[in-house]
Amino acid sequence: MLTSDDPLIIWAADQPGARVFTRPGAVAVVCPDLARHDRMPVHGDPGAVAALLREVLPLAGPTFRPLGDESLMTAVAERLPMIEVAGRFGWMDTATAPSATAGQQPHWLGSGELPEVTALLDEASPETYARPGGSGVARWAGVRDADGTLLAVAADAWSSGRVGFLAGVATAERARGRGLAAALCAFVTRELLVGRDRVALFVDHWNSAALATYKKLGFALRPVAAARRS
Structure with missing residues (x-):
């Protein structure tokens, strides 16, 4: 059962083949072949997300990378030595x-x-x-x-x-x-x-021209990060 109203989680959970895992204070979506990668969007309290990933990562397999708010992924990586932050970019959306x-x-x-x-x-x-x-x-x-x-x-x-x-x-x-x-x-x-409900996209932090264009169209920037197995 989906317990998050986070657009990133909602987007992933509604994709073909997605599996949703929840625990109190945390949700993870194992989603194959989403935007050309096996992704695992996560949301919640850092401690709860770290505990959930200890369970879910072995089930998901080595190709799936956790993805979430940059601050969340940094905090989770500090609690979970089996992963490290590997890429930082932006999620933008508008309603x-x-x-x-x-x-x-x-x-x-x-x-x-x-x-x-x-x-x-x-x-x-x-x-x-x-x-x-x-x-x-x-x-x-x-x-x-x-x-x-x-x-x-x-x-x-x-x-x-x-x-x-x-x-x-x-x-x-x-x-x-x-x-x-x-x-x-x-x-x-x-x-x-x-x-x-809304439209979203991924954007690179360095692409200032794209950021400016999307912001003028009403898109709000949300820094996100992906992690890999360390």
Whole structure:
């Protein structure tokens, strides 16, 4: 039974194959192949989460990495020598639909347009987790130039029933600085909020341009961290 209203936990718990483990003051979700990794989002009191992970980590297997608030994961790692903090990044989410941007016309792309998405990602964002045809990647939106050239893309990927997830945002190098990513992310966010509580995404702390764009669209930043077996 899910005992947390944490959006990160809700997002993971509603994914295919997810298993939820709870103890007083702690919850962990063992979720395979979530955003291309076996993840284990956790939430609760550091002592209770550490105790729960002592039980759950051996059951989950070595590929699953605990994930949660940065302060929580730091405190849990101090109590649990079997893990160490390995990566720090950001979870951002919003429950408010951003306004449409005048002059831009983002739209959902058809299956025949996916090779263009792949080509744009190969050029502009080769390390993105969301790729056409990837597990959990549902659909792609894009913005085209007047001549029909695809200039920017973003994906609806790993969305759950209550939390939409935005991923794979990329803009062709020659089209950057024109507000295309902002317009596209606003469109996808509005679409994903229909029937859901909120929309979320992962972001790297160093990506100041992306952080600024998402904050302008109403996304709030939450520092998170992932741990690995030590």
